[in-house]
Amino acid sequence: ALTNQENLESEVRSYPRRFPIAIKRAQGALVEDTNGQSYLDCLSGAGALPLGHNHPEVVKEIIDHIRADLPFQTLDVTTPVKDAFIREVMAFLPQSFAANACIQFCGPSGSDAVEAALKLAKQVTGRSNIISFHGAYHGMTNGSLALMGNLNAKTRRSGLMPDVHFFPYPYDLRCKFGLGGEAGERASIRYIESVLHDQESGIVRPAAIILEPIQGEGGVIAASAYWLRELRRITSELGILLIFDEIQCGIGRSGRNFAFEYAGIDPDILIMSKAVGGGLPLSCLVFKKEFDTWNPGEHAGTFRGNQLAMVAGAKTLQIIGRDELAANANRMGERLSAQLRALQDVHPCIAEIRGKGLMLGIEIVCPGQHDVLGHPLANPELASQIQRAALKNGLIIEKGGRHGAVLRFLPPLNITAEQIDFAGQAFGRALAACTK
Ligand code: PMP
DSSP: OOOTTTSGGGGOTTSOOOOOOOEEEEEBTEEEETTSOEEEESSHHHHTOTTOBSOHHHHHHHHHHHHTTOOSOOTTSOOHHHHHHHHHHHHHSOHHHHTTEEEEEOOSSHHHHHHHHHHHHHHHHSOOOEEEETTOOOOSSHHHHHTOOOOSTTOOOTTSOTTEEEEOOOOGGGOTTSOOHHHHHHHHHHHHHHHHHOTTSSOOOOSEEEEOSEESTTTOEEOOHHHHHHHHHHHHHHTOEEEEEOTTTTTTTTSSSSGGGGGTOOOSEEEEOGGGGTTSSOOEEEEEGGGOOOOTTTTOOTTSSOHHHHHHHHHHHHHHHHTTHHHHHHHHHHHHHHHHHHHHHHOTTEEEEEEETTEEEEEEEEEEEEOTTSOEEEOHHHHHHHHHHHHHTTEEOEEESTTSOEEEEOOOTTOOHHHHHHHHHHHHHHHHHHHO
């Protein structure tokens, strides 16, 4: 049977090629490889499949629309599908934000929407520099890549966009202020505020501060409500736009519709992709109307606002709301966390279990060893071994983090308790196999 090593696609350079399988069929949280082996997919298209693969109601909706002669592409001509999608997105947002906001369709990838957000922020403020954070991931196009807080083998960033400055993101285990916890967050806010007020800091007042309320690729690190509120206060006081990238943590994954809701504040610009297209390629911005400075056609693109993705996305949002899947994400996330914490008790290589809802990360370290800063020494090799062992045990999980040592769970939001228990047990078996 075809495997990832043998087929032509294994030569495609855009993939890290970590999984030595080829997937033939997929339904819900389960995928089947070309050898007939089944796996629980706790990656779900890096969060792009909030209902898992081929949810029957989403599939029916797409087929019904095609049978009814849905136009695939209408560019700027409006359609009932676009209207229905806008209604669902706006209803999914907190009313405090949606009531005075407008939507902008961007290209098929999340990076497209990040680029649009950068352009808008520059246009609104007349300034060009941007603040991003250590560990940030915003995409791979020139502008979005310039915001990447992680320089590694994937990232050759020189000369992309010179005006990005990076601040530390709160990260208890590796706190840049040597404090951790609330003290670390207070120090972080004091540092950010003092730099932005300091004419001599070398950092010109930025157009925007962009961040993921929960860093995903950076290792599943959730910012606290306090820290987000303080950023909101500082940016409002200084006339800096606050951009939240919820491409990964949005649409129910965090246990709330959007992760920023935990802080009870609104961004100026919100970026969405992945789950918002119900598994099909789509991205969009929602931003406060007061910042709508676009001229008609000023930010155009052929494949913005794909109709089929909007059909899938609108139905997916409806189902997430109807079936209260954000709450399910919380319950199932708690259930999995409890099982992972039990494993942590007997496996000292687990330094931390983090995240919110069904966005969980497990940081793997070398027990008792520290880096030059006194932080636990990351163990990316062991993390890779555990990931491979998990696959052998029928579990697909992602690996990420600043040192490549965080194992990540991003299962579909409608995952069942039985499937969560399978994930916990398979992960336990993988850990045991790699640490004996
Ligand atoms: N922002 C975040 C938070 C992401 O997780 C990602 C993708 N992992 C992106 C932006 C980029 O999206 P895309 O890969 O669709 O360009």
